[in-house]
Amino acid sequence: MSPPRRLAVLHSHLRPDGPAPPADRGENELTPRQEAVVSTSPCAAAGDDSRGAATGRVADGELETCVFCRIIRDEAPAFKVYEDDVCMCILDSHPLAPGHSLIIPKCHFSSLEATPPPVIAAMCSKVPFLSNAIMKATHCDSFNLVVNNGAAAGQVIFHTHFHIIPRRSGDKLWPTESFRRSSIEPNETSSLIICIKEQLDSSPGDCKN
Known part of the structure; x- marks a missing residue:
């Protein structure tokens, strides 16, 4: 199986809900969607925080100082x-x-x-x-x-x-674990349930799924 074909098959497993990438491109040529699927973890290399920063998940320098990221990169014991x-x-x-x-x-x-x-x-x-x-x-x-x-x-x-x-x-x-728990209050609980359900209904569709 050619490398592009293997990548297309891999993509179908990782993203079954999306269209498979074309398998007839050059061996070393990736589409933007393929790059997004197979891109490495931003923790994989020191200083490479481009992916996290692009999505708004990672603050400047956070990957360098995060102790878990350093462990993953074998920079900390x-x-x-x-x-x-x-x-x-x-x-x-x-x-x-x-x-x-x-x-x-x-x-x-x-x-x-x-x-x-x-x-x-x-x-x-x-x-x-x-x-x-x-x-x-x-x-x-x-x-x-x-x-x-x-x-x-x-x-x-x-x-x-x-x-x-x-x-x-x-x-x-x-x-x-030794504390005595109080009983739930029905009146307060009903309003709490309504509020939680409203928040769930307003959540993005992918979270609900």
């Missing part, structure tokens, strides 16, 4: 336990429990809402596989999957990541 084309799993350098790990995308996105759904899906698809290995290695049978999204939620590194935190019975890791 980390204990890697898993890696594929989309994401990487490393041990947290300041763990809440032994085996506390982070799943990070190789492409830089500062928040969950800025991360494309296919990237989130790829990260989530690895959670059962990785969490099972982590629990077995730490002799645990439970774990928390946590996403700190935004400063008020405790996000410190503004590069999307999931926490896998092994848990043991009685470890008292979260103080809030």
Whole structure:
């Protein structure tokens, strides 16, 4: 199979909803749509923030200072336990429990809402596989999957990541687990539900899908 034909087939898998790129172009000639599909992660090379900046996702110099981007570029040390084309799993350098790990995308996105759904899906698809290995290695049978999204939620590194935190019975890791929860208020809840549904209805179509 010729290189252009292979690229056309690859495109059909990555973008099944869009037209396939022509396969009769020169071997080294790419259309703009092909370049968009096969372009490398902006985290792949130091100083190359053109793709992120063009989409408004990355501030000037953010890729150079982001610790996760530096780990992905092998410019900073980390204990890697898993890696594929989309994401990487490393041990947290300041763990809440032994085996506390982070799943990070190789492409830089500062928040969950800025991360494309296919990237989130790829990260989530690895959670059962990785969490099972982590629990077995730490002799645990439970774990928390946590996403700190935004400063008020405790996000410190503004590069999307999931926490896998092994848990043991009685470890008292979260103080809030001992708090008594109040009952939901029906009157307040009805207005809240209406407000949430209005926000969902106003969301872009691709997010709904």
